[in-house]
Structures are given as C-alpha cells and as structure tokens.
Amino acid sequence: MSATPPTPPPQRFTLNAPPPVRPLAIAAGTVVVGAVLLVLWHGLSLPLAAAVLAGLLLVLGVALVLAALLFTARLRTEVRLYPDAITVRRRDQERSVSWREITEVSLTHPRLALLTAERTGGVVVVNPRQASDPVFSSLVEEVRRRLDADRGYSDQPLSPS
Structure with a gap:
C-alpha cells in the first residue's frame, strides 16, 4: 500500500502598500476644520456661506479618506x-x-x-x-x-x- 505524499501548502507572500499617512492626515485636518466651521456657523450665526463651506470641507475630507484607502487596497x-x-x-x-x-x-x-x-x-x-x-x-x-x-x-x- 503506497500512499502519495500530501502536496505542501503554497508559500504565500503578501505585498501591501504602506499606509497612506499623509493623505489621511490631510483628510483629518480638513474634516476638523469643516466641523469647527460648522459649529462656529451655528453658534455665532455666521452667513450661510460658512455652512456651505463647512459642508464642502467635510465631504472633501471623507472623499480623500475613501480615495486613499481605495488606492492603498488596489496596490495589494x-x-x-x-x-x-x-x-x-x-x-x-x-x-x-x-x-x-x-x-x-x-x-x-x-x-x-x-x-x-x-x-x-x-x-x-x-x-x-x-x-x-x-x-x-x-x-x-x-x-x-x-x-x-x-x-x-x-x-x-x-x-x-
């Protein structure tokens, strides 16, 4: 009775991109500035343009986070x-x-x-x-x-x- 030896599992190497620290830091700063501007708009009754700018900064920050994470994941x-x-x-x-x-x-x-x-x-x-x-x-x-x-x-x- 001869049994065939089991095939060894493959050797795996995973190459990941470095974490996108700079884009994430820029996104965090953008979101913080947008949130502070939104709070100031509400608390100090600033013009509607301040709220619009705050909203744009928040959306821009979130979009930058998503883009950075997507590009990093695609390089894997x-x-x-x-x-x-x-x-x-x-x-x-x-x-x-x-x-x-x-x-x-x-x-x-x-x-x-x-x-x-x-x-x-x-x-x-x-x-x-x-x-x-x-x-x-x-x-x-x-x-x-x-x-x-x-x-x-x-x-x-x-x-x-």
Whole structure:
C-alpha cells in the first residue's frame, strides 16, 4: 500500500502598500476644520456661506479618506509559490505560470518580471514599498531558489577537477 505524499501548502507572500499617512492626515485636518466651521456657523450665526463651506470641507475630507484607502487596497498583491508554479493575484486578476515555462527574469525596482517564451505570458510582481522591503526581498530569494531547483542547479560550490 503506497500512499502519495500530501502536496505542501503554497508559500504565500503578501505585498501591501504602506499606509497612506499623509493623505489621511490631510483628510483629518480638513474634516476638523469643516466641523469647527460648522459649529462656529451655528453658534455665532455666521452667513450661510460658512455652512456651505463647512459642508464642502467635510465631504472633501471623507472623499480623500475613501480615495486613499481605495488606492492603498488596489496596490495589494498576493504571490503564492507552489512546487510547480507561481501564482500572482492583484485585485480580481490572477495569473499562474509554471516554473519550467519561465525563460527570462528581470528585476528592476519595483518590478519582478517572470517572462515566458511567448513574451505575452508570464507574471509581473510590483513591489509597492521601498526596494529594501524584507517581504519582497524574501520573495525574490525564494523565486531564485525555486527556479534554480526547477532547472537542477544547486547551491553547492563547484569542486576542482
């Protein structure tokens, strides 16, 4: 009775954009100014233009928060490394390529491109963080290791003949 060994789970790398601190701070300031202006309008009986301006500032601040969070979420990329393939998922798009189909690899920050012979195939991983991001560096190293293993290369130094 021979049982087939279970396939190992894929190794996952999630590349997230840095938090949008500056847009969120600007949005918070805009909302606070709009709220203060609205309170002053009500308390000091300012003209209706002050209330309209306060409302616009509040709406602008909320819209900026939503836009910042949406753009940050859209930059999220998940990479799954299987024993025989790599899968990249970004937004609602998913693309897989087997290790043996990959003919060319290029790394130009912020892009790791794994191309196939057709040149129309392949996958591209975009790093939304700095070049020194440890998750992206680990991903690049693991891709290198898996490509080497697929092609039969080893990390052993050559012995003199």
